[in-house]
Amino acid sequence: MSIDIRNLTFRYNPGTPLENTSLKDISLSIGKGEFILIGGEIGSGKSTLVRHFNGLLKPSSGQVTVDGMAAHAKKVKARVGVLFQFPQQQLFGRTVFEDVAFGPRNFGLRGNELEEQVYSALELLGFDKEICSNSPFHLSGGQMRLVAIAGVLASMPEYLVLDEPFSGLDAENRTTLLSALKHLTTKGTSVIVVSHRIPDLLSAADRIFLLDHGNLVFGGTPVDYVKHAPYLPEITCLMKEMRRKGFDVRDDIFHIDDAFSEISRVLNTKGAVGK
């Protein structure tokens, strides 16, 4: 069970002077319960790639299949939940409940089951039940965004694709969202986060893909990433710097905890700690 992309090429406006090849021969595969990061500069084709996961765009050549079905099949939309950039723009319900229930209701959910999924999606993002009867337009920007994310979560997709979900969120909301996403992966949901700030999210990821001008230039684990990629998390930079200064530490580290134990190990062998 996976999303499989094989030799995907996509052109905008084919056959006109405005023709523009946005994705070139991309192949990748995303399995159940994986936390995937897709990175790249603005204009690298990230958002175009996202629109192929649930068949909003059809490949100019190549194939995209979700659990063996073609991505534009109707059933796929219920399996692959996509959250686009600026999701707060998509709110339209009279109440928060109505808006969050829009997705699951479209996929055929009714009654208690519907209510339960709406409440659990909102709860996962740190909202109380009371918010359900409020108008979504009276919330703050960050909260509107979280409600919009809940609107996608409530459909319980098996693959959750989020395009720049963290931009414009404050530190507290970032933490809430990140732990909600991690929680989902433990339950078998695949989470695919598109971001141009890979280093900040590296410690959460299972695998990373990097796009550059429509080409897939990197695919691998965080350990591979810190060995090869140009943009590194601050903690990795610190370890590299220490290594250059003569400390015998590993520099392929991107977790704070690993860095802490590595540093205390080195300091301990030198006898600096504990004296």
Add this chain to the structure above:
Amino acid sequence: MNNLFFRYVPGNSIIHRLDPRVKIAAMLITSISIFISSSFREMAVVALVFFLLVLISSTSVRIILGAVRPMLMFLGIIFILQLFLTEGNPLFSLMGLDATYEGLALGALMSMRFLFLLMFASLLTATTAPSVMTTGIEKMLRPLPLKKLGISSFDLATMMFLSLHFVPLLYGSFSHLRDAQVSRGLDMARNPFKAVYALSVPMVRTAFTSAEEVAVAMESRCYQGVNRSSLNEPVMQKKDLAALLIFGIIMFFLV
């Protein structure tokens, strides 16, 4: 932005380089000729002129079709109304309504008029950059005594430019929104009323927000509507005048 709806396509043909005022005036002449032409023979001439201009400007057919496609339903309605509601020799009957030969001819003519109007307009926007077009319009309006109405030709041109500027912008946020709601399982074909609601509420909000943002951005850069200068001042050359004259004569005599 990846839509072709009345989109400017950079190019270097004679038509691209013509003075915008010539093109706008030609567009006016064409519109008048299209509306006074009342036979298929005259329509054929209009079509011929159109295809010649498309060839000269080497505009892609897809661009033209991009402007026509969203209006096809509208054209169809015009055709069907004319077909059934014109009196004359009956052609066939459908649910108690008689289609007539006269209706068929009139319907075809009416929808062709709108079709060509649309296609000429898309040719104009495809070959003229919006900023150049605005300057052209502004210069054409300047001699008019608009001051007495409390508005300057510069204000009018700015309004026009902003409307042009907002078409692709709104279309962009519309497709963004449609993608988002379709991803949440909205079936636009099966549930059109729900679709209108789920799209129009956020669209209105977006439109107001972005209009306000543009207004604030303009004011914070000291926009004023009097005697604005322009980056590319169009200069009417002899060949521009000649082109307009020739075009006017052709249209006048043929149609």
